[in-house]
Amino acid sequence: MDDMDRRIINRLQQGFPVCDSPYEQAARELGLSGEELIERIGGLLTAGVLSRFGPLYHAERMGGALMLVALQVPEQRFSEVAGIVNAFPEVAHNYRRNHRFNMWFVLATEQCSRIPEVIDSIEKDTGLKVYRMPKIEEYYVGLKLEA
Amino acid sequence: MEITDLDRKIIQATQAGLPLTRHPYRTIAAQLGVSAERVMQRMTAMLEAGVIRRIGAVPNHYRLGYHYNGMTVWDVEDVQVNGMGERIGKLSFVSHCYQRPRHLPEWPYNLFAMVHGRTEAEVAVQIQQIASLLGEHSRGHEVLYSSRILKKTGLRIEK
Numbered sequence: 259m260d261d262m263d264r265r266i267i268n269r270l271q272q273g274f275p276v277c278d279s280p281y282e283q284a285a286r287e288l289g290l291s292g293e294e295l296i297e298r299i300g301g302l303l304t305a306g307v308l309s310r311f312g313p314l315y316h317a318e319r320m321g322g323a324l325m326l327v328a329l330q331v332p333e334q335r336f337s338e339v340a341g342i343v344n345a346f347p348e349v350a351h352n353y354r355r356n357h358r359f360n361m362w363f364v365l366a367t368e369q370c371s372r373i374p375e376v377i378d379s380i381e382k383d384t385g386l387k388v389y390r391m392p393k394i395e396e397y398y399v400g401l402k403l404e405a
Numbered sequence: 406m407e408i409t410d411l412d413r414k415i416i417q418a419t420q421a422g423l424p425l426t427r428h429p430y431r432t433i434a435a436q437l438g439v440s441a442e443r444v445m446q447r448m449t450a451m452l453e454a455g456v457i458r459r460i461g462a463v464p465n466h467y468r469l470g471y472h473y474n475g476m477t478v479w480d481v482e483d484v485q486v487n488g489m490g491e492r493i494g495k496l497s498f499v500s501h502c503y504q505r506p507r508h509l510p511e512w513p514y515n516l517f518a519m520v521h522g523r524t525e526a527e528v529a530v531q532i533q534q535i536a537s538l539l540g541e542h543s544r545g546h547e548v549l550y551s552s553r554i555l556k557k558t559g560l561r562i563e564k
Contacts, residue, residue: 267464267469270462271461272459274459274460276445276448278428278441279428280430293427296425296426307465308464308465309463309465309557310557311422311425311463312422312460313419313448313451313459313460314459314460315420315457316455319456321408328512340555343555344555351554352557353554354555355476355549355551356550357549358511362476362549363555390506391517392506393504393505394506397502397503398493398494399501400500403464403500403521404469405469
């Protein structure tokens with residue numbers, strides 16, 4: 259990753275235009291051509307520096323639902339349980355954390371009614387209790403990491 | 406905002422990412438058999454309504470050197486939690502701040518704030534700042550560091 263990659267990452271966390279040639283437009287500020295920017299973004303995605311590039315949807319405003327949940331997974335069963343959990347397409351992201359509650363994942367579904375169904379299936383398939391951590395209030399969401 | 410059928414199709418076509426083509430909205434439009442203008446109009450409307458939070462890049466924290474991604478969790482008096490949540494959410498290093506339910510006795514925490522740093526010392530200073538803001542309104546806290554991303558795909562909707 260070079261200096262230009264860092265500038266691209268910082269710039270692209272702030273938004274991206276909706277117009278006919280958006281890469282060209284975004285590239286201009288960075289002193290690149292549209293093609294160079296496309297190539298760089300592709301490279302950053304392939305290298306895993308970017309996990310995604312595109313629109314970030316707000317599930318609830320789409321009529322869908324999101325829920326953070328946590329599991330206390332016995333250490334010796336961790337990979338087995340991660341496999342079961344990750345196989346559900348409704349699991350949007352899943353993190354291992356250093357705590358008794360060592361697996362935290364977000365369920366994202368189009369229909370609110372699907373959340374309890376997925377939780378039931380995960381409880382049945384893993385034999386573990388799923389702790390529901392829905393948001394009661396959102397005070398702030400706005401991830402921006404300086405590269 | 407009501408999500409139209411076309412919106413759903415646009416969401417499906419872009420949930421893995423925006424096409425890396427010179428004219429990405431034309432690419433999407435061609436896939437869906439509508440005009441690029443229509444796609445851009447709907448995406449702009451979804452941005453304005455907050456259905457799309459933003460269009461942009463999501464970096465992998467670890468690959469940018471942010472190895473200390475702490476989910477700080479606090480047991481805050483119920484009457485104080487909204488006011489404190491608003492204040493903590495305004496701290497520059499907090500990326501997400503939410504109130505969530507307790508699960509007593511195993512889980513006494515009701516306020517969650519995500520912090521990110523390149524060193525443990527950097528995050529320790531951030532946590533100290535939150536602790537001073539909360540003062541005696543916090544009855545206890547823990548920091549859960551993520552040690553591995555097991556999955557990160559974002560929302561998927563089915564066809």
